[in-house]
Amino acid sequence: MQFLRLLRPSHWIKNFLVFVPLIFSLNIFRIDRLILAIEAFGAFCLMASCIYVINDFLDIERDRSHHIKKNRPLASGKIPPISALVLALLLFFTSSMMAVTISPLFGAILAGYFLLNIAYSLYLKHIVIIDLILVASFYLLRVYAGAKAIDVPITSWLLFITFFLALFIVSGKRYSETVTQGHASRPVLAYYTSEFLANIMNMSATGVIVFYALYTTTKHYLFTYSIFFVLFALLRVLYWTQVEKSAEEPEKLFIKDPWLFGIILLWGIYTIVTLYVFGG
Numbered sequence: 001m002q003f004l005r006l007l008r009p010s011h012w013i014k015n016f017l018v019f020v021p022l023i024f025s026l027n028i029f030r031i032d033r034l035i036l037a038i039e040a041f042g043a044f045c046l047m048a049s050c051i052y053v054i055n056d057f058l059d060i061e062r063d064r065s066h067h068i069k070k071n072r073p074l075a076s077g078k079i080p081p082i083s084a085l086v087l088a089l090l091l092f093f094t095s096s097m098m099a100v101t102i103s104p105l106f107g108a109i110l111a112g113y114f115l116l117n118i119a120y121s122l123y124l125k126h127i128v129i130i131d132l133i134l135v136a137s138f139y140l141l142r143v144y145a146g147a148k149a150i151d152v153p154i155t156s157w158l159l160f161i162t163f164f165l166a167l168f169i170v171s172g173k174r175y176s177e178t179v180t181q182g183h184a185s186r187p188v189l190a191y192y193t194s195e196f197l198a199n200i201m202n203m204s205a206t207g208v209i210v211f212y213a214l215y216t217t218t219k220h221y222l223f224t225y226s227i228f229f230v231l232f233a234l235l236r237v238l239y240w241t242q243v244e245k246s247a248e249e250p251e252k253l254f255i256k257d258p259w260l261f262g263i264i265l266l267w268g269i270y271t272i273v274t275l276y277v278f279g280g
Helices: 002-007 009-024 031-058 060-064 081-102 104-122 130-150 156-181 187-191 194-216 221-243 250-256 258-276
Strands: none
Touching: 002 031, 002 081, 009 031, 009 130, 009 156, 009 250, 009 258, 031 060, 031 081, 031 104, 031 130, 081 104, 104 130, 130 156, 156 187, 156 194, 156 221, 156 250, 194 221, 221 250, 221 258, 250 258
C-alpha cells in the first residue's frame, strides 16, 4: 500500500490528456489507434510516477518538516530511500521501453518530459512565473505526445486551449496553497500574492473560453453550444478556489464536487455525439 501511495495513482488523471488528439481527430473507434493511445497513457503514467518518486526522494528532508507531507511514505520512513530509487529506475526503463515501441518521436517527447521535470525539481520550480509556465507546459506535452503516438495532426487551437486550461489549474492550485498555507509548502510562493495568482487564473480562464470558442467554429455548428458546459465547469473551479479556498488538489475536485463531475461528463457525451454523429 505504501508503494502504491508513492506512485500517486490519483494524479494519473492528468495523463488522460493523451486521448485528446484521438477524440478530436475522430479516431476513437479506430482500434489500432485506440490501442496506441492506451499504451501512450500507460507510458506517461509510469514516467509520471517515476518523477513523483524522484521528487519525494529529493524533498525528503523538507517534507519531514511539513505538516501534511511528513506523512508521505519516504518522509515518514515507511519506505527506505534505496527501495524508492530502485523503484524509480524500474519505472523509468519500463516507461521508456513502452514509449520507444510506440514510436521514436513519442519516446523523444517522453524523454523531454522527464528531463524538464528533473530540471523543474532541481532548480526551475524556485523561479517565479517560470514555475507556472513550465508546469502548464507539462500538460501541453501530454496532448502533443498523444497526437504523435497515433500519428495524427493536431490543431493549434487545441494546444492553446490545453495550455491556458493548464495554467488555469496550476495558478488555482498555487492560489489555494498561498491562502491556506502561505509559502510553507513551496518557497517560490513567497514571491506571489493571492491577488496576483487570482489574476493569472482569471486571465487563463478567459484564454480557455476565447480559444475554445474559436475552435468550435471549425466544427459542426451544434458543437458550438458545448462552450456553455466549459463555462460552467470553469466557474465551478473558480468558486472552489476563490470562494471556498479549497483547491490545493485539483484532481480531487471531480470527486468532491458532483456538479463539476456531472458537467464534465455531460460535456464529454455532448462532444462525442456532436462530433461523431453529426460530423466534425
